């Protein structure tokens with residue numbers, strides 16, 4: 001799934017491309033991803049609309065359109081965008097395309113494509129600000145790179161959870177936009193084994209983890225911007241442990257290992273991220289998550 005650095009990169013790249021563009025035609029290949037929250041047909045409703053702006057809300061990209069409408073896209077696992085000239089080949093998994101031209105006709109025609117190999121993403125066309133019918137829209141945790149994401153907030157979330165740390169930091173309602181790749185990088189930064197439970201962390205470890213979430217996301221964004229990949233590709237060459245089984249740990253040289261946590265593959269350094277001994281769990285002291 002696109003994670004926070006990928007999403008911020010998309011928002012930054014798409015904004016100037018779409019500014020002042022008018023949709024001259026729309027073609028839907030996979031109606032299964034479309035959710036019309038307005039009357040009428042998707043392609044007809046979009047034709048003639050102008051892009052007013054692009055913003056990110058958690059994992060959603062919100063495209064403001066003329067006529068007080070918004071196109072809200074939740075890419076889920078595999079949703080991607082591509083910007084081409086007409087006739088240029090698109091990547092696999094085309095879900096829909098919008099043909100665009102500048103409102104004053106000064107630049108050549110372009111197409112914005114939404115691709116989704118798994119067809120799990122969702123695309124909503126709605127009235128501006130009407131997000132009630134969009135699942136998860138109003139249930140996103142704070143923006144990790146804003147002052148809202150305080151240590152106090154994060155401490156409370158950790159202390160009331162019975163889950164594994166890795167599971168908790170991937171919960172969108174707790175901390176938005178962390179997926180498998182950056183979850184591994186964050187735990188590596190913090191020196192926390194991926195099977196560690198929240199109750200096993202002391203205050204210093206929680207503070208370190210909070211700091212690593214922010215640092216790793218800033219670093220990830222810098223690296224993605226440096227790599228400057230085409231919109232439909234994800235930059236992941238910079239990761240230090242993710243998908244690096246049997247390669248040397250960049251910190252100590254030990255071979256990176258792979259393990260499963262709740263059905264997800266996780267990668268870690270067994271030396272830098274030692275497993276904590278099982279402890280007696282006094283559930284009376286851990287409130288229900």
Ligand SMILES: [Zn+2]
Pocket residue numbers: 249250251252253254269270271272273
């Ligand atoms: Zn190591």
